[in-house]
Amino acid sequence: xxxxxxxxxxxxxxxxxxxxxxxxxxxxxxxxxxxxxxxxxxxxxxxxxxxxxxxxxxxxxxxxxxxxxxxxxxxxxxxxxxxxxxxxxxxxxxxxxxxxxxxxxxxxxxxxxxxxxxxxxxxxxxxxxxxxxxxxxxxxxxxxxxxxxxxxxxxxxxxxxxxxxxxxxxxxxxxxxxxxxxxxxxxxxxxxxxxxxxxxxxxxxxxxxxxxxxxxxxxxxxxxxxxxxxxxxxxxxxxxxxxxxxxxxxxxxxxxxxxxxxxxxxxxxxxxxxxxxxxxxxxxxxxxxxxxxxxxxxxxxxxxxxxxxxxxxxxxxxxxxxxxxxxxxxxxxxxxxxxxxxxxxxxxxxxxxxxxxxxxxxxxxxxxxxxxxxxxx
Amino acid sequence: xxxxxxxxxxxxxxxxxxxxxxxxxxxxxxxxxxxxxxxxxxxxxxxxxxxxxxxxxxxxxxxxxxxxxxxxxxxxxxxxxxxxxxxxxxxxxxxxxxxxxxxxxxxxxxxxxxxxxxxxxxxxxxxxxxxxxxxxxxxxxxxxxxxxxxxxxxxxxxxxxxxxxxxxxxxxxxxxxxxxxxxxxxxxxxxxxxxxxxxxxxxxxxxxxxxxxxxxxxxxxxxxxxxxxxxxxxxxxxxxxxxxxxxxxxxxxxxxxxxxxxxxxxxxxxxxxxxxxxxxxxxxxx
Amino acid sequence: xxxxxxxxxxxxxxxxxxxxxxxxxxxxxxxxxxxxxxxxxxxxxxxxxxxxxxxxxxxxxxxxxxxxxxxxxxxxxxxxxxxxxxxxxxxxxxxxxxxxxxxxxxxxxxxxxxxxxxxxxxxxxxxxxxxxxxxxxxxxxxxxxxxxxxxxxxxxxxxxxxxxxxxxxxxxxxxxxxxxxxxxxxxxxxxxxxxxxxxxxxxxxxxxxxxxxxxxxxxxxxxxxxxxxxxxxxxxxxxxxxxxxxxxxxxxxxxxxxxxxxxxxxxxx
Numbered sequence: 001x002x003x004x005x006x007x008x009x010x011x012x013x014x015x016x017x018x019x020x021x022x023x024x025x026x027x028x029x030x031x032x033x034x035x036x037x038x039x040x041x042x043x044x045x046x047x048x049x050x051x052x053x054x055x056x057x058x059x060x061x062x063x064x065x066x067x068x069x070x071x072x073x074x075x076x077x078x079x080x081x082x083x084x085x086x087x088x089x090x091x092x093x094x095x096x097x098x099x100x101x102x103x104x105x106x107x108x109x110x111x112x113x114x115x116x117x118x119x120x121x122x123x124x125x126x127x128x129x130x131x132x133x134x135x136x137x138x139x140x141x142x143x144x145x146x147x148x149x150x151x152x153x154x155x156x157x158x159x160x161x162x163x164x165x166x167x168x169x170x171x172x173x174x175x176x177x178x179x180x181x182x183x184x185x186x187x188x189x190x191x192x193x194x195x196x197x198x199x200x201x202x203x204x205x206x207x208x209x210x211x212x213x214x215x216x217x218x219x220x221x222x223x224x225x226x227x228x229x230x231x232x233x234x235x236x237x238x239x240x241x242x243x244x245x246x247x248x249x250x251x252x253x254x255x256x257x258x259x260x261x262x263x264x265x266x267x268x269x270x271x272x273x274x275x276x277x278x279x280x281x282x283x284x285x286x287x288x289x290x291x292x293x294x295x296x297x298x299x300x301x302x303x304x305x306x307x308x309x310x311x312x313x314x315x316x317x318x319x320x321x322x323x324x325x326x327x328x329x330x331x332x333x334x335x336x337x338x339x340x341x342x343x344x345x346x347x348x349x350x351x352x353x354x355x356x357x358x359x360x361x362x363x364x365x366x367x368x369x370x371x372x373x374x375x376x377x
Numbered sequence: 378x379x380x381x382x383x384x385x386x387x388x389x390x391x392x393x394x395x396x397x398x399x400x401x402x403x404x405x406x407x408x409x410x411x412x413x414x415x416x417x418x419x420x421x422x423x424x425x426x427x428x429x430x431x432x433x434x435x436x437x438x439x440x441x442x443x444x445x446x447x448x449x450x451x452x453x454x455x456x457x458x459x460x461x462x463x464x465x466x467x468x469x470x471x472x473x474x475x476x477x478x479x480x481x482x483x484x485x486x487x488x489x490x491x492x493x494x495x496x497x498x499x500x501x502x503x504x505x506x507x508x509x510x511x512x513x514x515x516x517x518x519x520x521x522x523x524x525x526x527x528x529x530x531x532x533x534x535x536x537x538x539x540x541x542x543x544x545x546x547x548x549x550x551x552x553x554x555x556x557x558x559x560x561x562x563x564x565x566x567x568x569x570x571x572x573x574x575x576x577x578x579x580x581x582x583x584x585x586x587x588x589x590x591x592x593x594x595x596x597x598x599x600x601x602x603x604x605x606x607x608x609x610x611x612x613x614x615x616x617x618x619x620x621x622x623x624x625x626x627x628x629x630x631x632x633x634x635x636x637x638x639x640x641x642x643x644x645x646x647x648x649x650x651x652x653x654x655x656x657x658x659x660x661x662x663x
Numbered sequence: 664x665x666x667x668x669x670x671x672x673x674x675x676x677x678x679x680x681x682x683x684x685x686x687x688x689x690x691x692x693x694x695x696x697x698x699x700x701x702x703x704x705x706x707x708x709x710x711x712x713x714x715x716x717x718x719x720x721x722x723x724x725x726x727x728x729x730x731x732x733x734x735x736x737x738x739x740x741x742x743x744x745x746x747x748x749x750x751x752x753x754x755x756x757x758x759x760x761x762x763x764x765x766x767x768x769x770x771x772x773x774x775x776x777x778x779x780x781x782x783x784x785x786x787x788x789x790x791x792x793x794x795x796x797x798x799x800x801x802x803x804x805x806x807x808x809x810x811x812x813x814x815x816x817x818x819x820x821x822x823x824x825x826x827x828x829x830x831x832x833x834x835x836x837x838x839x840x841x842x843x844x845x846x847x848x849x850x851x852x853x854x855x856x857x858x859x860x861x862x863x864x865x866x867x868x869x870x871x872x873x874x875x876x877x878x879x880x881x882x883x884x885x886x887x888x889x890x891x892x893x894x895x896x897x898x899x900x901x902x903x904x905x906x907x908x909x910x911x912x913x914x915x916x917x918x919x920x921x922x923x924x925x926x927x928x929x930x931x932x
């Protein structure tokens with residue numbers, strides 16, 4: 001916008017280009033000849049508002065820290081990994097919720113990312129323009145549906161479906177004592193073997209191998225264990241994936257749109273098929289942006305509250321099976337915050353702070369990746 | 378190109394490549410269908426279950442005690458309107474201002490920090506915003522209130538409006554601003570009187586979409602505005618809202634409440650969809 | 664209007680590319696009107712004309728890139744040499760555009776190396792797509808094309824560096840090498856030097872002259888001096904029509920159509 005590089009305005013012209021100057025450079029005098037007073041007021045109002053917003057955000061974090069202080073001083077940073085949550089006994093730890101959040105978000109992204117990116121590719125390369133416009137609009141509508149409505153649909157439509165049809169099926173094919181579970185257990189053990197071998201050089205004994213093997217077996221047997229309740233980790237992950245898929249699609253479309261047409265044409269000109277062109281020109285070029293889009297999807301999934309609260313079953317323990325009910329950081333806040341006090345309240349605030357930090361870090365990561373991409377282009 | 382055997386190999390390869398291409402394209406189409414399918418799935422159910430409870434009474438009456446039939450969600454509708462108004466009163470002007478500041482593309486510390494903060498604010502989970510508003514406005518003032526709910530919603534609305542404003546302002550080519558400056562107008566007049574009116578439609582779109590998004594928020598209201606079975610009782614009292622009402626009704630075990638939840642959800646989604654369609658039309662006219 | 668050649672010329676070289684009755688549309692907009700043109704082997708044909716006259720669109724029809732745009736249509740025949748004396752119509756009903764494009768390479772106005780790939784990978788990407796896997800073959804082909812494109816000496820020590828790390832002129836030569844690596848019979852160049860500085864332009868003109876021996880070149884250019892410098896045959900386009908085509912020396916000294924003369928002498932365009 002011509003800042004700083006434009007010549008000073010000729011006298012008598014009021015404020016010309018560059019009149020308000022580089023307002024944030026401390027070396028530049030704030031008031032230049034030719035700057036109108038209205039401009040000063042305008043600049044200061046904007047700056048005041050900006051600072052208020054920044055203060056608001058900082059205040060948010062500070063307040064959260066203050067609210068959670070009691071919990072942090074009581075448990076230390078290990079609170080995040082402590083596996084307990086017993087309000088009557090005043091024992092708290094965020095681990096069950098951390099696991100719940102991570103598992104649901106990652107599973108949701110695993111489902112939503114390929115479909116989201118695939119849909120974006122479809123809209124850009126495969127679909128005729130008119131159909132693409134309609135489909136894009138429909139995806140936008142999906143994104144506009146409020147979380148609580150997803151939750152409602154989740155409880156009364158998806159959960160019964162899961163309970164009656166899907167989960168029994170999963171239990172039969174992937175549940176304990178099936179071929180799948182046994183094979184998985186052996187796979188886990190096999191993968192862990194080299195580590196144990198190396199460890200034995202450092203003093204681990206063979207006992208550890210059998211313990212590890214036992215636990216791996218147990219884990220694999222338990223993946224789809226449990227009565228089909230309909231509510232639980234799996235259902236919550238499914239609802240989440242439906243919710244974040246439009247976000248990933250929209251962001252991926254933006255990323256793909258930045259690939260210049262001439263790159264696409266160069267690929268076609270070399271005799272590439274459509275799909276080869278997509279791989280070469282779009283996916284390869286847009287790699288970083290797509291990763292950023294997926295990360296933002298993960299962030300969104302982690303922050304989702306209502307839909308998750310309504311279908312996850314609300315059990316404050318680390319789930320060991322996808323069929324088990326669980327709890328995420330967001331959902332425990334929604335459930336228990338209203339009536340908590342003292343250490344309970346403070347622990348909840350600590351969970352909230354943890355959630356906030358994780359969300360912010362993911363957002364920063366995604367921004368960093370996108371900025372890296374822009375710098376390379 | 379490389380001899381007879383090479384030619385046959387090349388033809389085989391070509392066939393394989395063509396097959397891969399067709400398979401990939403089909404898979405992409407299937408993915409697109411999978412992406413859209415939930416929309417119909419959800420919408421159909423919303424309609425089937427929700428339409429049954431539609432009636433004038435539903436929108437005009439206050440809720441009856443749990444278990445009694447009849448009643449409506451009038452309290453939630455007015456409550457949502459009040460909260461939205463409160464949120465917009467702060468969110469729109471502040472968001473606009475932030476967007477204008479960001480579009481100035483300055484390189485100083487204020488702008489950098491503002492940009493980072495606005496970006497980070499969009500990733501703050503809405504329930505955390507609710508926690509903040511609770512600690513800031515509910516605890517000190519001694520109770521749930523519309524103020525607190527409105528404030529929480531405002532915090533959510535602000536970055537959305539700011540981002541949209543910045544994007545729209547960035548679309549205005551530099552020469553428009555320069556033409557205004559060349560007329561001898563001060564910078565602030567150019568912005569407020571020439572540029573902003575010119576992007577009215579785009580700004581309206583951004584604001585409408587932000588409002589629709591905020592109108593559907595539940596989590597931040599859970600411990601700020603809370604809920605109210607009665608109509609508007611004052612801004613310093615707890616107040617109902619459509620999303621929270623849906624949540625409460627869905628959590629009740631009786632069939633009447635659940636039916637009302639569906640109908641309320643249908644109404645909410647309908648409103649949100651209308652706003653989306655309106656913004657589409659607005660954009661097309663531009 | 665087709666090109667008239669003397670019997671001697673016809674006997675000596677064969678037609679590398681023969682366009683017959685080519686028409687192209689953008690929706691209802693008729694942008695290439697019934698153009699017929701022949702390019703002989705070992706020749707450089709320049710396509711000149713004012714902006715918007717359809718010469719670039721015509722070029723993109725020759726490698727079937729035009730039809731990739733939604734709403735675009737093409738009618739007509741474009742014959743190229745196939746194995747030995749055989750000829751192939753790239754617009755034949757059963758012709759696969761993907762395969763046809765391997766025989767006809769294209770260099771674009773703005774250099775466009777693939778961003779994710781190294782210099783080496785950029786050059787051989789066409790070969791890899793065609794199925795060539797053996798490292799040795801790829802390296803040989805890369806060296807050969809980079810030498811053809813007069814880029815080998817400058818990049819031979821940094822083949823792993825990203826393609827985008829080169830200067831503009833180098834990037835364009837990289838794109839030329841990339842197109843040449845699949846050994847096309849015809850090379851299409853769409854104003855390849857218009858985005859480059861004079862020195863890079865001169866180098867590319869030099870290499871086009873040398874390439875003549877190995878590929879038939881059709882080059883769209885805005886720059887009449889460039890056309891005069893490097894082409895054997897020049898075709899003048901105006902509003903979608905091929906007004907006149909013939910030996911370059913004749914077109915520039917004794918054009919047969921007044922419109923050609925007006926353009927050449929700068930009365931418009």
